[in-house]
Amino acid sequence: MAYADASINRRGFGQTTRPDAWWVQPSLVFLGLSAFIVYSTWAAFQGAHYRWGPYLSPFYSPELFGDATHSWFGAKPGWWPAWLPFSPALLILWVPGGFRLTCYYYRGAYYKAFWADPPSCTVSEPRKAYRGEASFPLIMQNIHRYFLYVALLFLVFLGHDVWKAMWFSDTATGKATFGIHFGTVVLAVNVILLGGYTFGCHSLRHLVGGGIDRLSGAPLCQKTYRCVSCFNRRHMLWAWLSLFWVAFSDLYVRLCSMGGWHDVRIL
Numbered sequence: 170m171a172y173a174d175a176s177i178n179r180r181g182f183g184q185t186t187r188p189d190a191w192w193v194q195p196s197l198v199f200l201g202l203s204a205f206i207v208y209s210t211w212a213a214f215q216g217a218h219y220r221w222g223p224y225l226s227p228f229y230s231p232e233l234f235g236d237a238t239h240s241w242f243g244a245k246p247g248w249w250p251a252w253l254p255f256s257p258a259l260l261i262l263w264v265p266g267g268f269r270l271t272c273y274y275y276r277g278a279y280y281k282a283f284w285a286d287p288p289s290c291t292v293s294e295p296r297k298a299y300r301g302e303a304s305f306p307l308i309m310q311n312i313h314r315y316f317l318y319v320a321l322l323f324l325v326f327l328g329h330d331v332w333k334a335m336w337f338s339d340t341a342t343g344k345a346t347f348g349i350h351f352g353t354v355v356l357a358v359n360v361i362l363l364g365g366y367t368f369g370c371h372s373l374r375h376l377v378g379g380g381i382d383r384l385s386g387a388p389l390c391q392k393t394y395r396c397v398s399c400f401n402r403r404h405m406l407w408a409w410l411s412l413f414w415v416a417f418s419d420l421y422v423r424l425c426s427m428g429g430w431h432d433v434r435i436l
Contacts, residue, residue: 192289202283220426227359264323271316334352348434349434355418365400374394
């Protein structure tokens with residue numbers, strides 16, 4: 170019997186037989202995520218201009234410490250390190266940040282865009298060994314399901330912020346009057362987009378029905394599973410829309426607070 174030589178030569182980094190512009194998507198992901206990381210980090214360390222009227226930036230909600238009048242537990246806590254600039258955002262952003270960092274979609278996106286692991290399908294990567302997510306630090310990605318539980322609670326806080334954004338102080342009477350301004354709509358759209366992203370989470374899909382062998386035997390779980398699956402089909406779209414809108418929401422509140430943006434009343 171004759172034997173053929175089936176040895177495979179390892180290709181160099183970036184080599185592929187794909188004729189399309191495969192590098193466009195990871196490049197756009199790199200630019201988009203980098204822009205968000207830079208802005209959100211800058212905004213988080215500001216510790217100012219995150220409130221205007223009834224509006225609260227989603228980067229700072231819930232405000233545990235900070236504004237003594239509005240925060241849950243008063244002003245800056247005494248245990249805060251002297252070397253670290255104080256900002257209420259630093260106390261809570263680890264939740265939405267951790268939720269997105271460990272998200273199944275985002276993991277695939279930034280593995281390609283930042284680590285070239287691989288840069289795209291059927292494109293050679295710059296490493297020879299594959300470790301997967303079974304060792305430190307990537308094994309920490311498995312805590313995504315726990316971030317989900319807290320992220321669902323944060324939607325409640327943000328929804329309450331939208332309710333408060335409908336009540337404006339009347340300078341003449343000193344009472345709060347109902348109204349819908351453009352900022353109210355901005356914060357409401359933010360909750361809708363974050364809700365679409367969160368309710369389409371792969372972990373939530375598994376939680377509501379993924380562990381059941383026969384969904385037809387559990388009608389309520391089946392309906393919930395189908396609902397989550399509906400959001401999950403557009404998980405990438407929800408992820409990007411919610412990412413940029415939450416940054417825009419912070420920017421809107423910030424510019425209103427700084428006097429650079431005029432909030433328009435709608436109703």
